[in-house]
Amino acid sequence: MKSRHTFGERVSRIEDDALLTGRGRFVDDIALPGMTEAAFLRSPYAHAAIRRIDVTAALALPGVIAVLTLDDLRPYLTTDKLAVGMPSPSYRLEVDRPILASTEVTYVGEPIAVVIATSRYIAEDALNLIALDADPLEVVADCREALKPGAPRAHRALPHNLVAEFDITYGQVDAAFAAAKTVLREKFWQHRGAGQSMEGRGILARFDESERLLTLWNSTQTPNVGQRLLADLLGLEETEVRVIAPDIGGGFGPKLVFYCEEVVIAAAAMIVKAPVKWIEDRREHFMSTTQERDQYWDVEIAVDDDARVLGIRGSLLHDHGAYTARGVNIPYNSALTVPLAYNVPNYRMDVKLALTNKVPVTPIRGAGQPQGCFVMERLLDRVAQKLNLDRAEVRRRNLVRADQMPCTKEIKLRGGTFVVLDSGDYPASQQAALDAGGWSGFAERQKAARAQGRHIGIGVANYVEGTGRGPFEPVRVRVSASGKILVASSATAMGQGTKTMLAQVVAEQFGGEIDNVVVTTGDTSAMSSGFGGFNSRQAVMAGSSAHSAAMTVRAKAIQAASHLLEAAPEDLEIVGSRIQVVGSDRFISLGDVSRALAGIAGYRLPGDMEPGLEATAQVIVHDMAFSSGSAVAEVEVDVETGEVRVKNLVLSHDCGRMINPTLVDGQVIGGVAHGLGNALFEWMGYDSNAQPITTNFGEYLLITATEMPAIKILHSESPSPLNALGVKGVGESGVIPIAAVIVSAVENALEGLNVRLAHCPISPMDVLKAIADVRKAPSES
Amino acid sequence: MKPPPFKYYDPTAQNEVVGLLSSLENLKLLAGGQSLLPMLNMRFVLPDHVVDLNRVAGLDFVEADAGGGLRIGAMTRQRTLEFSADVAARAPLIREAVLHVGHRQTRNRGTLGGSLSHLDPAAELVTAAVALDAVVALRGPAGLRQLAMSEFMLGYMTPATNPDEMLVSVTFPALPAAHGWGFVEFARRHGDFAIASAAATLVTDAQGRISKVALALGGIGVVPLRMPELETGLLGAVASEALFADHCRACATVEAMDDALVTAGYRQQLAPVMARRALMAALQRSGGGAATQPH
C-alpha cells in the first residue's frame, strides 16, 4: 500500500452521495417536535408611513399562535436596528435596517410583522387578516433621480439620498487627458439582478430554556458572523447561541448578509416557547433578499496613437437600495477593478451611492467586479474602433505583462494595503483564448456568414479577480481515537465542494485516504470564530489553514509514533490510516497514536509530548490572490428578432494551483452561466413607483440548459506566492468577463450597422432598438 | 406561497360538474392545473370551491372523424397531443405548437381544454386553434353548444363559457392531406410563453399557387389574431418568400399589447417576421409530401 496524492486530483466529492439519494439536509428538511411555522407581513408600499398595525383578526384565526410586531420583540432585543455596515470613511448617512418596520417602510417587501402558526398554510391565511394602515410617501425609484436637487427622500427623516461618496484616484489624470490626442467618452448602464439560489433563505430556531441554548439552523454563508450578531442582539453569551448552516442550496452572495428575519425568528422561538421555522418562498426572495442592481457610469479614456492607455477618469453612480446591509464594497470593487488587468498610468473614478426605495443592495457573485471589467473592456473596444485596430491587439499592448509580476497597483484594498497582482501571464492567457476561440480566422467566417444573411460576431475580454479575502479562516484538524481525521472549520459550504476541498488538502498529509477524513463546516459549535463563504476566499484562507493544521498534526503524529515504535521519525511514513516504518511491517494505527496522546491518568505521555493529536491553524493573509483569465465568445444575432445565441465560448483561466480541477471547472462554468444571465437575461425590474415587476421565474429569466453553449476551459497554473498551497480563489472568476465579452461579440456581429452597445443585460428588444436608433440617427463622422 | 383554503370536489360525471357549476358560487374548475395551481399558490385567485376534472369520464380522447377532422377531449393532456399519431397525421400544426408549450413536466399535466379556457393570448394551443378554425363544445344545463374560436374568445383571457358551462371537446375541421403547416414563435428561452408567435396552414396547387391559407398571430393582441385580408390577398398568388414578406408587412400594424416587460412596438416588429417564417415553414411542407416531423 502506497501513500496517495489527493491535492490536485479530480477526486469525487464527498458531498454527493447524500445529495443524490435525497438524504441531503437542507433547513426545510429538518422538523422538530412541536415545531411552528412563520410567515412575514411585508410592505406592499415602496415608501409609506405606518399608522397602525392591527393584528386582532389574524390572532383570532384558529392555528395562529402569535402575531408579532417590533413592540412585541423589543423586550427580547438589546437594540431595534441591525448595524452591520462595514467600516468606511465614505458614509454620509447612517441607514441601518430596523428589525421590523414600525413607523416607516422604505421598500416593497420590507418585513413588518411575523405570524407564527401551526403551519405555513395557516400563517399565510393570517397575513391577509392583518390590517396595515399606512400613508404612502413619495418614492425614489431610480438612483439617477435620487441625487437631483429637490428629489424625494427615500427615508423621510434623512436630509438627502447620498448615502456615501468616495473616489479612487492615482497619478495625474487631468494632466494626462490634457496632453492626450485621443479621448473617448462613453456612458454605461449595468444591472446585475438577484442571487436566486435555488434554495431561498430559511431559518429554524429553537430555544432550549433548560440548557439556555438558542440553536439556529440557517441557510447562511456566514454562520459565525450570525452567531455573534444574534448574541449581541438578544443579549446572550456566544456560548448560548449555536448557528448551524446545514446543506445550503446555493448562496451566490445574498446569504452572506445578516437579515432581520434571523433575529426575528430567534426571538419568536423564545416568545412562543416552541421551535419556529421560516422558509422564504420565491416571491419573498424577489422582494426581500438583497440584490445587486443598477450602476450608471460616465467614463473617458485617453490613449496615445499606439492605443496605449494614458488615463481613465469618470464617475460611477450606484443604486444602494433602501438601507446599508453590507457597505460600500460593491462600487468600491467596481471602481477598483477597471484598471487592474491593464497598465493604466493615471486614474480617477468618482463614486456616489444613492438611496432608493428598493431592496438593499449587497454583493452577488462577482461583487462589482463584472461591472468594472465591462467598463474597461468596452472602452478598449471603443479605442480599437476609433484607431481601426484589432480589439485583441489593443488589449495586448496594454495588458499587465508577466515580467511585471508581482505588479503593485497604486490602488488600496478596502483594508488599506495596496493591490499587488501576485502572479500570472495575462497576455499569454489572452492568446490562448484567441487561438482556441478561432479569432484569427473569424473575419473570413463572418464574411461568409454575412453572405448568407447571418450575423455572427466574436468578442474578447480579460479579467482579474481579487480572491482570498483575509485576514484568516480557522481550521482544526484532529485525529480521533478511531483513526478518523476530523476536520472542522468556520468555512461554509454552499455547493462549491468545500468539504471535499478541505478533505483533499488534509488527506494529502495523511496517506491520501480521503474516505478517512470527516469534515464539519458551518457549525459554530465546531469552530467558534471565522467568517464563512464569500469573496472566493475559502480555498485560499481555509485551505491554507487546513494545510498548516494538517502539517502540524502530521508532524506530531510522526513524532509520537517514533516514540511508540522506537523508530526514527525520518523512517516513518503515513500510509492509509496507519504510520509505518519504511520497508518493514512495523506500524501503529493513527487511532492508537491518538489514544496514546490522549494519555492515561497517572502516566507520562509518550516522549513527554504535549497531549492531544490536534491542531488549529488560522493562517493570516492580508494581500489578495489575483486569479485571472480571458474569454472569447462567438454569437449569432437574429437581426429580425434581436435574439442573441451564444455559439461558442472559451475561457482561459488561471487560479494558481488547482486543488481539484473538476471542481474548478464546475465553479468556472457555473460562473459563466451566471454571467450569460447578466449579459442577456437577468433583470430585476421595478416600475416608476418602485414596485417590483419581475417577481417570478417567468418574468425574471434564469438561463436554462437550452440557452447554455458548450464551454471550453483552458487552465494554466501560476502558483500564488501568497500562500503555501499556491492557490487562488475561483468562485467568481467565470462570471466576471462574460457580460463584457458577449456585448463585444454582439456589437461585432452587427459590424457595418454601426450599432454601439453600452449596457447589460441586452434584451432582444434592446438589440432591435439599437439597430433602429442607428438607422434613424444622422450619420456620425 | 401555499394555496388558500377551499372545498374540493372530484366528480366523475360531466353532469355532476354542470350541477356543481350551477349551484356553487366562486368556483374554479381544475384541469391540468399548470396555470391554476401557480395562481392558487400565489393567492392570485381565492376560490371557495375547486372542482377537479381529472376524474371526470369522457373528456380524455383523440377521435379521428370520418370527414378527416379531429375531435379532442378537453382533458386530453398536451403530452397526448405530442405523441398522438392521429394528431400528427391530421393536424400536425397542433403537434408542432405543443412542442413549444412549457416543458415535459407541464405537458404531462396540462390539457387542451385548460389551455383554451385559460385563453392566454400567448398560448401556443390557442393560437393553433385559431389558425385551424377550431370549434369548441360547451356543456351546460341545457346541453351542448358549439362555438367557433372567433366567438369563443370574447377578450383578454375571457372565454365565452357561461358560469354554468364546461368545455368538453374541441373539433378541428379537416384540412387537405397535402396542406403545409408552420408554427414559429419567439420566446426568450425554450418553453417560455411566446412574446410573438405565428401559426399557418397553406395549400398550393401544382403551379405553386396558393389555394387555401390560414394565418394566426399569437402573443401580439389580447387574443390570437387571424389576418383575413392578408389571407385573401395571398389567394391565387404563387407562393414565395418575397410574396410573404411583402404581404406580412401588414402584420406590423395590428393592435399590440404593451406591458412592463415587452412594448407594443416590439411585438409589432416581431409580428411580420413570425408570420413570414410560419408561412415559409408551411410552404416547405405543402404539396402532399409525407408529413416530415419537425424536431
Added chain:
Amino acid sequence: MTGASRRAIKLQVNGKPHAAEVDVRLTLADCLRQEFKLTGTHLGCEHGVCGACTVLLDGQSVRACLMLAVQADGRAVATVEGLAGADGKLNILQQAFKDHHGLQCGFCTPGILMTLTECFADKPDLTEQDIRVALSGNICRCTGYQGIVDAAMDALRKMRSLL
C-alpha cells in the same frame, strides 16, 4: 356532491403504500415532505418553473408543487429516494452525476434526476440537444448545466450498453 376540506388518501410512493389524512389544499410536494418525511423532493419556486419538485406520477414527470395531494390518491409516485438500490448503491444515473460533477449545491438535483429518469424511459436514443431540451424545465443556478448534460449522456451510454 359535497365538498371536502380534508380527505384520507392512499397512494404508492416508491413502490410502498402510504396513507394520510390531509387538507385538500396540501400540495403533493408538501405531502411528500411533511406527511411522508420524504424530504428529497425540494421546493424551489412553488409556481411550476424551477423543476426542483419534479416527481414521477404513474411514470410521468410532474411538478409536485402544481398538484394537490388529493389528486394523487390511488396513484403511484416515484421520488429521488427510490432511485438507489435497496443497499443504497447509486443507480447508473446517480453515479454518472457523481462522476461528472453534475451537481453542486444539490438542491435542484432530485428534480433533474427524476426528469431524466422519465426522459430515458421515453426514448433511450437521445442527442445532447434532446437532453438539453428535456432539461429546459429544470433550473440549476450552480453548474451551468455542462456537468449535468455530460452525466446524462454518460448514463445513457452505460444504460444502452446494458441492453
